[in-house]
Amino acid sequence: EAQVTQNPRYLITVTGKKLTVTCSQNMNHEYMSWYRQDPGLGLRQIYYSMNVEVTDKGDVPEGYKVSRKEKRNFPLILESPSPNQTSLYFCASSRGGEVGELFFGEGSRLTVL
Amino acid sequence: GQNIDQPTEMTATEGAIVQINCTYQTSGFNGLFWYQQHAGEAPTFLSYNVLDGLEEKGRFSSFLSRSKGYSYLLLKELQMKDSASYLCAVLDSNYQLIWGAGTKLIIKP
Numbered sequence: 001e002a003q004v005t006q007n008p009r010y011l012i013t014v015t016g017k018k019l020t021v022t023c024s025q026n027m028n029h030e031y032m033s034w035y036r037q038d039p040g041l042g043l044r045q046i047y048y049s050m051n052v053e054v055t056d057k058g059d060v061p062e063g064y065k066v067s068r069k070e071k072r073n074f075p076l077i078l079e080s081p082s083p084n085q086t087s088l089y090f091c092a093s094s095r096g097g098e099v100g101e102l103f104f105g106e107g108s109r110l111t112v113l
Numbered sequence: 114g115q116n117i118d119q120p121t122e123m124t125a126t127e128g129a130i131v132q133i134n135c136t137y138q139t140s141g142f143n144g145l146f147w148y149q150q151h152a153g154e155a156p157t158f159l160s161y162n163v164l165d166g167l168e169e170k171g172r173f174s175s176f177l178s179r180s181k182g183y184s185y186l187l188l189k190e191l192q193m194k195d196s197a198s199y200l201c202a203v204l205d206s207n208y209q210l211i212w213g214a215g216t217k218l219i220i221k222p
Contacts (some may be wrong), residue, residue: 014125037133040214041214042117042200042212042213042214043200043202043212044155044212044213045209045210056207057205088142090155099204099208099209099210100143100144100146100161100204100210101146101158102148102156102158102201102210103158104155104156104157105155106155107155108155
């Protein structure tokens with residue numbers, strides 16, 4: 001089954017404790033992206049990757065890191081989480097050249113205390 | 114700046130028709146997308162318009178007017194399962210997606 005898998009789905013952590021949210025897709029998609037979604041603000045892009053070893057900042061990259069060492073994986077790293085990073089996070093992927101038709105993971109709800 | 118405007122919330126009756134509007138001001142245009150998002154779930158792709166006109170897909174249709182910076186999503190024969198948020202997104206000249214905040218559609222029996 002074609003899918004984008006994120007883990008963990010739910011996480012409560014404390015300020016400053018490094019965490020990683022994993023994202024994996026099995027569709028051989030070139031493009032992958034991370035979004036956060038907050039009430040009333042819609043989806044905001046954090047980072048994206050057009051292909052292996054190619055990553056770029058989105059609209060709200062501060063406080064986040066990513067890597068793209070393999071085509072299927074695109075982890076999101078919060079080196080020192082803060083309460084303003086409490087949010088619902090989505091990973092998404094698409095075929096190269098078709099950036100808009102995205103396949104989303106189920107989402108990861110993160111709470112930073 | 115770039116901006117996508119959609120109504121925050123709409124209410125409609127089961128079996129009826131509803132039109133959700135989206136206006137945009139972006140740096141260039143390479144297509145407009147509509148996504149559906151049920152509460153607590155991931156967005157799912159509904160439609161894509163890049164040329165002016167109407168694209169029909171079953172009960173859902175999407176319209177685009179590039180000269181007016183305007184699109185709408187038309188949902189016919191509404192069902193309770195259509196209760197969801199509907200997200201409008203525009204692909205700008207840099208092939209970056211600009212998202213609206215979404216329209217929450219409430220369907221009443």
